[in-house]
Amino acid sequence: MKKYATLKDVAKRAGTSAATVSYVLNEKEGRYISDETRQKVLDAAKELDYVKSIGASSLKGKSRKLIAILIPQFENQFFTRIIVASERIFVKHGYDLIICNTLDSPEREKAILNRMTQQRVDGIILTPTTKGSENTTLIRRVGMKMVVVDRPLDGVENFFWVSTNNYGCGYMGANHLFANGHKKIGYVGWRSGIKDLDARRQAILDAADEHRIDADQIHIAEGEFSQEAGYDLTARLLDEHPDITAIFYGFNVQALGGVRCLTERGIAIPTDLSVVIIGSPEWVSAGQNDFTYVDMNDLELGKKAANLLLAQIQDKDIPYQHIIQDCTLKAGSSVRNISQEEKQ
Amino acid sequence: MKKYATLKDVAKRAGTSAATVSYVLNEKEGRYISDETRQKVLDAAKELDYVKSIGASSLKGKSRKLIAILIPQFENQFFTRIIVASERIFVKHGYDLIICNTLDSPEREKAILNRMTQQRVDGIILTPTTKGSENTTLIRRVGMKMVVVDRPLDGVENFFWVSTNNYGCGYMGANHLFANGHKKIGYVGWRSGIKDLDARRQAILDAADEHRIDADQIHIAEGEFSQEAGYDLTARLLDEHPDITAIFYGFNVQALGGVRCLTERGIAIPTDLSVVIIGSPEWVSAGQNDFTYVDMNDLELGKKAANLLLAQIQDKDIPYQHIIQDCTLKAGSSVRNISQEEKQ
DNA sequence: CATCCCTAAGCAAACGTTTACTTGTTCAGT
């Protein structure tokens, strides 16, 4: 293991003191350094391949310039987009990102949060695991800056939170279906136990109500957050309610499995069945796909989360806040307008 | 900014010395600590929410337990899969990952590499930018462990490298088309200037040769690495060579644009045109898509890269090596067998 | 009873920076 050159090494080579080297390299103003000395230091540093240790300088109260971002999976583009968007912001402000995958496991999350405090990161962007609220108590105790993204911290008051307008997503998608004449639809969702996410389901019922559609015409099928579950729930809907004219997928991961089920059964979209999806993984409009979906504006959400964290880091005392990101309906060709047919 | 409790704080509260606290918390064997003292220390640490500073301990020669991984983009699932696969390995060995996005910009790459040496990471997994080989000279000078992934380091000898079998990818895909009776095909690729990647193109010509197909029946269209380029190159192929029966996409990002072009023009796959793609973004088999593609076994590749880096970190002197990851043809329904038709 | 080892825990140096403080020189203005 090769050793890194230290300030002292550079000082010795330049024939000066470590302090002077530090001043030169940090370009402190208000210090008088002769051009000659400066040059000697610069040369020596270059010759020795000197690279300062952020670890050492952070000991003296300097920031590590590190932000941690914890997501539950990489496979879901919603999360990678949050990374991409916030990275842009952080990099602009000189921060590096430690990106960690909790795998949605509270134990892993706890271990990671602990390590991030050990690393003395300047802040954390966290999508909490579904059962891990208590993991953040340490974070809060040591006073680490944190912004929670997407899911709330159950049972915790007062935290910075940037989330999707889940109710809006559900309402928007359902409304689109009803406006296109659908009166009997299926909803495939995730039984998460997270109240905020459940708003998607409630929004659909509310939208139905507004369109004077009876709640028993909305067939809810909820299960795990996985492609397989999406497949199974779709199969169940088709079997139990063959007369539905549309399926609304509340979670795109499930939608992926669900659409596979439709394809396998030879169900044509939108001729036989209309489909709306919440979320915008690349595949909703890639290749031969052109689905109607509700865009959660993931990038915008990530950007807001990053800015909120930076605001905390910079101004010490901004009040807790909850930012709700608007969503947008993107109409593709997976919804068929069947209102005319009714009139015939 | 709340201050973290230090060893000394804990020591004071436990009525002992910092040294003893350190020994207790690190569970050093060979040290004799009475149960009573141990318990007092543990209690004090808990009461004060003590979290050790890895920065400070790394000063004393301890490892930072940090690995950096640099990729040129998050949007390409090839890279996120490498992250996922290597993360699994690293986490198992107690390392955290700093994930950085170079945006394929040599300047950004240089800045990031520099910061990573400042952070004193234990190792780096790097997908170099296309023009950034010289950025790694510092890394090599300071003796940082590094594994290069995917693309080579142009003009550099002796480095650890894990790459795709690019020749194999090209050969496999082309061979599949020829075996299905295609005799006049288009190839859409990236004019990268990277020799190793160009092997994909050469492989196609070699495969053609083996099938006694004249080189002028293979229409090469190369351009930028982007969806837009894929779209344009596809359009050009279709316009200039309307008689091709298949298009082989060497890079899935381009393929995404290319397939959009086909869809817009109402070209049915595989009825009107067969398609093969190198790479396996989710969309090749999502929704209503079922493309034939060459799987680069991204996860396996990431795993090998991680293990190679760990091997370097652990054994100091393992020899430079180049690992080539095999690829696999995954047959979907986007290639039509037209050999029978010929016989009629 | 002198020696040695086991147990227990403190002392202090070191790691690589940063920075407040100090020292010393030069020179313009009186």
Added chain:
DNA sequence: ACTGAACAAGTAAACGTTTGCTTAGGGATG
């Protein structure tokens, strides 16, 4: 000739940990 900026650079303490060394009591061995 004296004062006091302006310039230049060195000293040393501090940051939070780790760890080799030391101290010291007590019990076992010879």
